[in-house]
Structures are given as structure tokens and as C-alpha cells.
Amino acid sequence: MSGFATLSHAWMAWDGPAPAPGDAVLDRTRELDKFLAEVERRAFRIAQVSLRDPDDALDVVQDSMLKLARNYGERPSAEWRPLFYRILENSIRDLQRRRMVRKRLMVWMPGAKEDPEDEAQDPLDNVAAAGPDAPELLMQAEAMRQLEISLRALPARQREAFMLRNFEGMDVAETAAAMGCSEGSVKTHYSRAVHTLRTQLGEVWR
């Protein structure tokens, strides 16, 4: 009888503290949701600077969110940020390559329309409704437009290094992880980007 009692207690002790798997999954999803909510707008702007088209930028960000959640959701949350930006940069590069191929094909097609990406974007598209400080917003939008033009003229790796380091505030190690290169390469790309931008924008921003 005492044996049964011991077994019964052992069973209860073993079964009791076991965590419900549903709760752990829910916590993980909430954590991921919080992380994505923190980075989504900045990621969108980074994608938009590279791709120009807001719809393409939205697609790329959504695709990156999905890939992160599906493939790396189980990883420690500290790893999410460089992983997310690595996925994002790869998706941006893939889309740019597809555009290049499409552009080359369009040349051979008679009567093909110009690519909509070539249409000039209105710098005021992303400016919120005009308020009391509207002139300042306009000046900011114009300055940002100039910065975007200069960034697009940079080689892709320099642009990535600048945006991740400067816009996203990543350190060298995080940027290297996101770009998939060495820390030395990040420093070189970043320093070249700053030099070129300073040459191009120095006069405008003085």
C-alpha cells in the first residue's frame, strides 16, 4: 500500500510542474511579434531606399518576417536582429537581380513599357499630413530624398554597410553577421560609403 502511495506521489510530482507547451509557444510568438513590431518600419524604409517602390519594399519585409518566423523563430531572440537583416538584404538583392533580368528581357520585347521603378518617386509620399511644422517636414523630406539618391548610387555592399551601421545602429560585429562578411570588410565598406556621401552631400548639407 505504501508502495502504491509512493508511486502515486511520484507520478504527481513528475506530472505537476511540467510546463504546458502551448504557453511556451504563445510566449515565443509574443516575443517575436514584439521584435518584428520594433523593426518593421525601419526595415521598410531601408528596403524602400534600396528598391524605391513601396509595394516591393512591403513584399520584401513581409517575406523576411515570414522566413525569420518560420526558420529561426526557435533561435535565441538575441540572434534575431542580425538574422532578420541578413534575410532582408538577401531578399533585396534577389529582387534587384530579378529586375535586372526583366529589364534585359524588356529591351528585346517590342512595345514593352518602361519599368515603373524608373518613375520618379515623390519625396512627399511618406510625409504625414501637414501640420504646424510642415515647412520643416518638407525640408527634411527633400534632404532625405537627396540622401536616398546618393545612397542608391553607392555600390550595394557599401550601401548595406552604411544603412545597417548608421540607420539601424548596429555595431561592427552585428553588421558583419547581417552582411555575411568579416568585420574588416564592414569597416572598409562603411568608411568608403561615408567618404563618398560626404563628397556628394557635403555641399548640399553645409
Add this chain to the structure above:
Amino acid sequence: MNERPLGNPPYAADAAAEVLEQHGRRLFDASVENLDMRIRSRLNQARQSALEAAAAPRPRWLRVPLWTRAAGFTTAGALALALWIGGPQGQHAASLADGASNL
């Protein structure tokens, strides 16, 4: 404006570069803050659908990494080609041709 994650300040070679970095960062932060509601709403929808899709169970074969699937298909194709070329039909045809030439 306060959404900037923690990180070391970027390397600036000199004061002019530092001015450019700070100005660029401010402009970028402002452009993020001024994103219109339509974009914010679409980003929110995109996040929710990404989280839902990630939570949904996937078929077992889709859980195998893409490169593994590609390697499997390539190996199967190479094996099929090797069997087709080096199979008994090919040898038979060769031996018939050899026999005909010997007549």
C-alpha cells in the same frame, strides 16, 4: 524617435564625417516617424500574416531544407541517366552493332 536599438556609435573618421552620420541618422529617424498610416497598417497586417503562417504546421516534406531537396533530385536524375546510358539495352545495341560490323 526612441526606437533606435542600442549599439555602438558608428565609426567616424573625422568631424565632418560625424556630422554627416548624425544628420543622416536624424533624417532617417524622421522619415520612419513620418511614415503614413496606410504603410503602418500594411506593415501591421504583414506581420500578423507572417506570424500566422509561421505558426501553421507545414507538410513534413517542406521541412527538409531546400538544398537537401535539390541535392536529392539531382542525384536521382544523375542515377537515372547513368542507368539509361549504361543499362543492358545500350550494351545490347552495341554488341549488335559490333556483330554486324564483323560479318
